[in-house]
Amino acid sequence: MLSLPFLSRRAVLGTGLAAAGTLAGHAALAQGRRTTDTVRLGWGFGGLPLLAKERGEFARLLARDGIKVEWIGPFPAHAPSIQAVVGGSADFSFGGSTTPALASIIAGSPLVFTQFAVVEPRTTAIIARRDSGITGIPGLKGRSVAVNRSGLGEFLLIAALEKHGLSRNDVRVVYLNPPEAAPAFAAGKVDAWSMWSPGVDIARSEYGAHDIFVEGRDLGFQIDFSSYLVTRRFAEQNTEIVRAVNAAYAAEAAWASENPREAETLAQRQGAYSDAIRDAFIERRRRYVIRRIDDTDFQAELQRAADWLSQRRVLPEPVRVRDHLARL
Numbered sequence: 264m265l266s267l268p269f270l271s272r273r274a275v276l277g278t279g280l281a282a283a284g285t286l287a288g289h290a291a292l293a294q295g296r297r298t299t300d301t302v303r304l305g306w307g308f309g310g311l312p313l314l315a316k317e318r319g320e321f322a323r324l325l326a327r328d329g330i331k332v333e334w335i336g337p338f339p340a341h342a343p344s345i346q347a348v349v350g351g352s353a354d355f356s357f358g359g360s361t362t363p364a365l366a367s368i369i370a371g372s373p374l375v376f377t378q379f380a381v382v383e384p385r386t387t388a389i390i391a392r393r394d395s396g397i398t399g400i401p402g403l404k405g406r407s408v409a410v411n412r413s414g415l416g417e418f419l420l421i422a423a424l425e426k427h428g429l430s431r432n433d434v435r436v437v438y439l440n441p442p443e444a445a446p447a448f449a450a451g452k453v454d455a456w457s458m459w460s461p462g463v464d465i466a467r468s469e470y471g472a473h474d475i476f477v478e479g480r481d482l483g484f485q486i487d488f489s490s491y492l493v494t495r496r497f498a499e500q501n502t503e504i505v506r507a508v509n510a511a512y513a514a515e516a517a518w519a520s521e522n523p524r525e526a527e528t529l530a531q532r533q534g535a536y537s538d539a540i541r542d543a544f545i546e547r548r549r550r551y552v553i554r555r556i557d558d559t560d561f562q563a564e565l566q567r568a569a570d571w572l573s574q575r576r577v578l579p580e581p582v583r584v585r586d587h588l589a590r591l
């Protein structure tokens with residue numbers, strides 16, 4: 264089990280028995296080390312937060328240092344999770360796409376990244392309806408495609424179109440969040456859908472959808488990553504809590520990577536999809552690799568991604584990633 268790299272609450276209370284220790288404790292609090300004993304974490308129907316919530320070890324790990332976990336959600340996508348953080352109803356976003364996170368930062372939201380996760384294999388895909396007659400990206404010309412605005416779905420569509428010599432103007436982009444996109448796709452109101460797992464997997468199983476572009480197979484680079492964000496003020500005032508949450512998510516990532524059957528069974532309970540889809544996930548052996556904010560190689564990779572997105576107007580303007588990392 265990973266150890267938590269911060270002073271435990273028990274130790275703080277212990278030193279607080281002495282007058283000098285009490286004064287030192289107050290000084291540390293004034294410096295913003297920790298101002299609360301409760302952390303509110305966003306979650307959705309997938310990823311590490313879902314596993315952490317369902318398994319319970321995450322909360323038990325933080326409880327050892329007197330930190331209570333409150334789960335906020337479920338959120339259908341990362342953007343509304345980020346809005347909850349900005350609006351003050353959650354402390355951490357739910358580990359979703361870096362693209363809407365960067366868009367929110369560009370728009371002026373006082374957010375900082377605390378940690379990242381890379382999930383392999385990359386299974387986000389553009390799928391088409393069985394009766395659409397679309398067999399590849401060139402067949403999207405003049406057709407409608409559902410994507411989540413400034414999110415993974417939109418970026419993948421742009422990359423796929425570019426690879427095949429098309430532009431956004433060649434297709435009709437329909438902005439829908441996953442809960443609205445799924446029934447629209449099923450009802451034939453859109454011809455194609457750019458989406459991640461398990462949405463694309465459910466659509467293949469239930470609607471007879473087929474792949475026309477798969478990120479891990481057809482795109483030779485990665486531009487979007489899982490990310491966790493807090494407000495800059497929260498990071499400054501609660502460094503201990505941010506470190507504790509980071510360590511607990513790292514432990515969850517290690518467990519999920521080592522125990523795919525158990526992890527996928529937990530995810531299935533909330534996703535309510537078939538055993539066949541669950542078994543396909545187990546066979547893939549999804550791996551969750553945590554990337555720290557002080558990882559300079561990863562910083563450079565994310566900066567290249569942000570530049571690519573701004574050059575293609577998925578992001579409205581350039582952004583310097585290193586200016587929006589928590590100081591831990």
